Amino acid sequence: MKKITLLTSALLAAAITSGCAQRSVVQYGDAQAVETTDINFGSTDLQKIANQMTDSLLVSPVIGNLTQNNHPVVFVERIKNKTSEHIDTESITDSISTKVLRSGKFRFVDMTRVNAVREQLNFQNEGGLVDPTKAVQFGRQVGAQYMLYGNLSSIVKSNQDKSDVYYKFTMRLMDLESGIIEWADETEIRKTRTKQSIGW
Amino acid sequence: MRTNTRNKSLLLASSALLALALTGCNSTPPVTSGIGAESLPPKEQLQPYLKVDNADLSDKLAISDVLNRKSQGFLEVNVELSSQYKKSLKLQYQFNWFDAQGFVIEPEKSNWQPVVLHGHQSIKLHGVAPTADAQTFNIYVREIPAKAYKFD
Numbered sequence: 274m275k276k277i278t279l280l281t282s283a284l285l286a287a288a289i290t291s292g293c294a295q296r297s298v299v300q301y302g303d304a305q306a307v308e309t310t311d312i313n314f315g316s317t318d319l320q321k322i323a324n325q326m327t328d329s330l331l332v333s334p335v336i337g338n339l340t341q342n343n344h345p346v347v348f349v350e351r352i353k354n355k356t357s358e359h360i361d362t363e364s365i366t367d368s369i370s371t372k373v374l375r376s377g378k379f380r381f382v383d384m385t386r387v388n389a390v391r392e393q394l395n396f397q398n399e400g401g402l403v404d405p406t407k408a409v410q411f412g413r414q415v416g417a418q419y420m421l422y423g424n425l426s427s428i429v430k431s432n433q434d435k436s437d438v439y440y441k442f443t444m445r446l447m448d449l450e451s452g453i454i455e456w457a458d459e460t461e462i463r464k465t466r467t468k469q470s471i472g473w
Numbered sequence: 474m475r476t477n478t479r480n481k482s483l484l485l486a487s488s489a490l491l492a493l494a495l496t497g498c499n500s501t502p503p504v505t506s507g508i509g510a511e512s513l514p515p516k517e518q519l520q521p522y523l524k525v526d527n528a529d530l531s532d533k534l535a536i537s538d539v540l541n542r543k544s545q546g547f548l549e550v551n552v553e554l555s556s557q558y559k560k561s562l563k564l565q566y567q568f569n570w571f572d573a574q575g576f577v578i579e580p581e582k583s584n585w586q587p588v589v590l591h592g593h594q595s596i597k598l599h600g601v602a603p604t605a606d607a608q609t610f611n612i613y614v615r616e617i618p619a620k621a622y623k624f625d
Contacts (some may be wrong), residue, residue: 303585304581305567305581305582305583305584305585306565306585306589307585307617311529311618316587317584317585317587320584320586321584321586321587322583324586327600327601327603328600328601331545331547331601332544332545332547332549332601333545334545336545337545337546372603375603376547376580376605377604377605384483385621388623396507
C-alpha cells in the first residue's frame, strides 16, 4: 500500500515538474496566415483591405474603359486614419499601389519622394560633376491624371465580456481634370474578442 | 480488503494522471489540413477537381460549386462553400493562381483570408487573379486554430 502511494506521488511529481516548464522558442511563421493575436489592426486586416480594394478596382467596368488603350498615371494620397489606433496607413497605401501597379493597369507617381528627386536633379544639373548632355532634365516628368485616396475609420465597443471593433475602409479614384470620382468602393471588417471558458 | 485498497489507490493514481494529461501542457501542433478545389473546365463534374485532406472538416463543410470567368481581362472566380454543421465555423481560405504553363503567379503573396460560416450557411468566396496572365487557380480552405498559432 505504501509502495503504491509512493509510486503515485513520484509519478505525479515527475509529470508536474517535467514538460510544463515555460521556455521561449523562436521560429519562422507564415506571413500570409490569419493572425488573431489581439483585436487591434493586424496583418490580416491590412491584407484583406489591400486584396479587396485591388480586386474591385481591377474588375470594375469603368476602370476597364479607362485603361483600355493606355495606362493612366495615378498618384496616391495618403490614407487618412480616423480610427482610435495608431495605424501606419502608408503601409496600406503601399500594398494597394504595389498590387495595382503589378497588375499592369495603371502607372504611378510617388509624391512622397519629390524632395529626393529634386535633390538628385539639382545635383545632376547644377553640381558640375555630371556631364550636362547626360543629365536628366527638369520639367520632363509626367503629371498624374488620377488621384487615389481613402479613409480608414473604426467603431470600438466593449463591455465586461466582449470587445468589438468595426473597421470601414473607403477608397476613391478621382479624375484630377474634371473632379469626377470614377470609382469608389468600401470594405468592412468586424473583429470580436470574447472570454472563453476553458475547453478543448 | 487489501486488494480493494490497492485497487482504489490505483484508480486514484490513474485518474490523477489522466486529469493531468488532459489539463496539462498541450503543445500539440494545430490541425492545418483542409479541403480544396481546382479550376475546372465548363460543364465538367466538380467531384474529380476536389481535394479532401481533412475528413473531419469535410464532414462539416463542402465546396459545392466552382465558377470562373474573365472580367476586364482578369480571371475572376466564385467558389461556393456550404456548411453542413449546425455551429459556426471559423475558416481561412487561400487562392493560388497559375499561368498557361502552370507556373505560380506572385508566389508567396497569396494571403489567407478569414471567413466565418454560420450553421448550414452557404457563401460564395470571391477571388480575382493579380495579373491578366492567370489561366487556372486553386483554392484551399482550413480552420483557424482556436489556440495561438504554432509551427512545430
